[in-house]
Amino acid sequence: xxxxxVKKNHMDIPWHDFTDAEKDxxxxxxxxxxxxxxxxxxxxxxxxxxxGAWRVRSSMNTMSECMGLTCTADIGxxxxxxxxxxxxxxxxxxxxxxxxGVNNSKLTRLENFINDFVGRCDSLTCEQVHNELDDIExxxxxxSPPVLGLAAALACGAFTFLLGGGLTEMICAFFGAGIGNYVxxxxxxxxxxxxxxxxxxxSAACLSYAGLFELAKILFNIKMQxxxxxxxxxxxxxxxxxxITSGIDLSKLDMRSGIERLTYALIIIIVATMTAxxxxxxxxxxxxxxxxxxxxxxxxxxxxxxxxxxxxxGFSVMFxxxxxxxxSAAVIGALANTLRLELxxxxxxxxxxxxxxxAFTAGILASLLKKYVGYPRISITVPSIVIxxxxxxxxxxxxxxxxxxxxxxxxxxxxxxxxxxALPLGLIxxxxxxxxxxxxxx
Numbered sequence: 001x002x003x004x005x006v007k008k009n010h011m012d013i014p015w016h017d018f019t020d021a022e023k024d025x026x027x028x029x030x031x032x033x034x035x036x037x038x039x040x041x042x043x044x045x046x047x048x049x050x051x052g053a054w055r056v057r058s059s060m061n062t063m064s065e066c067m068g069l070t071c072t073a074d075i076g077x078x079x080x081x082x083x084x085x086x087x088x089x090x091x092x093x094x095x096x097x098x099x100x101g102v103n104n105s106k107l108t109r110l111e112n113f114i115n116d117f118v119g120r121c122d123s124l125t126c127e128q129v130h131n132e133l134d135d136i137e138x139x140x141x142x143x144s145p146p147v148l149g150l151a152a153a154l155a156c157g158a159f160t161f162l163l164g165g166g167l168t169e170m171i172c173a174f175f176g177a178g179i180g181n182y183v184x185x186x187x188x189x190x191x192x193x194x195x196x197x198x199x200x201x202x203s204a205a206c207l208s209y210a211g212l213f214e215l216a217k218i219l220f221n222i223k224m225q226x227x228x229x230x231x232x233x234x235x236x237x238x239x240x241x242x243x244i245t246s247g248i249d250l251s252k253l254d255m256r257s258g259i260e261r262l263t264y265a266l267i268i269i270i271v272a273t274m275t276a277x278x279x280x281x282x283x284x285x286x287x288x289x290x291x292x293x294x295x296x297x298x299x300x301x302x303x304x305x306x307x308x309x310x311x312x313x314g315f316s317v318m319f320x321x322x323x324x325x326x327x328s329a330a331v332i333g334a335l336a337n338t339l340r341l342e343l344x345x346x347x348x349x350x351x352x353x354x355x356x357x358x359a360f361t362a363g364i365l366a367s368l369l370k371k372y373v374g375y376p377r378i379s380i381t382v383p384s385i386v387i388x389x390x391x392x393x394x395x396x397x398x399x400x401x402x403x404x405x406x407x408x409x410x411x412x413x414x415x416x417x418x419x420x421x422a423l424p425l426g427l428i429x430x431x432x433x434x435x436x437x438x439x440x441x442x
Contacts, residue, residue, distance in 0.1 A: 015133075016127065027121060032091045041130070043082065043095075044095050049102065050102035050103065054252050055378060056073070056075050056080070059110070060073055063114070071083070077242075077257060099191075106136065106139070111376050113132065141320055144185075149182030152236035153174045153314070155318065158387075168216065175209070180201045202234045210230060213226065230283075239268045239269065244423055246265060312384055313329070329380045329384045330384075335365065336358045340355060352415075358426065367435070377435075390415065
């Protein structure tokens with residue numbers, strides 16, 4: 001039987017065709033077309049990591065200044081339109097990604113490349129620059145699908161406790177999320193479409209949780225209320241990174257990027273929650289309150305610190321962060337998220353106000369830690385507050401909408417939106433205080 005060949009919808013760009021491999025002149029002395037190709041490729045590589053328009057444009061500006069060019073760029077979620085000027089002529093290009101995602105490891109390598117490029121601009125040829133960028137692109141993900149499944153299991157198991165679940169819910173969510181994200185990782189690895197990956201992974205997570213829960217009922221005669229944790233098994237799909245970066249982009253008036261990122265996040269949310277709702281109807285699962293945990297105040301605080309650390313660490317690994325970077329984000333996330341939860345419990349802070357304080361704290365701590373660990377700020381801040389994104393609220397809003405409990409649905413949705421708005425605002429104000437260049441609009 002002949003194998004069907006799937007033709008690429010996005011053609012590969014032959015970057016080396018822009019350069020003359022025989023030339024020994026440095027990139028700073030190259031033609032406008034060669035310089036612009038390097039700038040555009042670097043911008044696209046940054047964009048492919050999931051970072052916002054501000055960072056993409058900053059990297060392109062740094063390279064332009066080193067090569068004596070002026071660059072203007074219009075940046076979206078998947079594409080860049082840019083023009084380079086050298087005082088005599090201009091060169092414009094429109095470039096587009098084939099897919100998007102989050103890759104903190106690649107982002108860190110690109111940041112290091114930009115920092116080194118400033119000092120090596122007069123010694124590297126265009127061909128050498130593209131060769132180094134080839135090496136960065138060759139390293140895709142740091143982790144295999146089983147490891148990514150384990151990271152989601154750790155994150156969602158910890159998330160379950162933070163939302164009020166007990167040991168039974170944590171164990172079931174652990175295995176459900178692990179299987180679900182393993183399925184998603186395999187689909188992503190084979191370049192299958194976004195919607196199919198979401199539906200398959202959320203379905204696998206819900207089925208795994210329900211199957212394990214039924215087995216536990218037979219073996220240990222556990223209470224029906226423990227089925228409440230099935231929602232937590234699919235929270236690995238919540239697009240915290242694009243949600244938060246969209247808010248940051250909008251705050252800097254990068255309207256195109258901000259709106260496109262927000263739309264992308266909403267697509268994932270709608271498909272995931274609709275799939276989970278349909279699975280709940282099929283499996284006769286109902287969202288309900290968790291059984292109370294009989295813990296003292298200090299036990300709650302200690303367990304929340306540990307669970308927040310594990311949750312943020314797991315999400316950071318899912319974002320392809322190296323272990324040291326994931327641990328750095330986890331330390332900040334543990335402190336910021338525990339503070340947020342205790343403000344709600346002890347001081348009766350509104351959840352949205354507590355989320356703002358938590359995100360602000362994470363932003364300040366990340367700015368202090370960045371000097372010592374050397375990682376991009378966004379690689380630390382966003383993973384550290386992703387665990388604060390109210391995925392449970394969003395699901396309950398959609399579930400109640402589906403069963404036509406409109407008042408309940410509106411209440412959950414309003415609470416979720418307030419928290420989602422508060423999280424990027426907290427990071428933005430922390431960045432304004434600690435980063436002089438970010439607070440300016442030039």
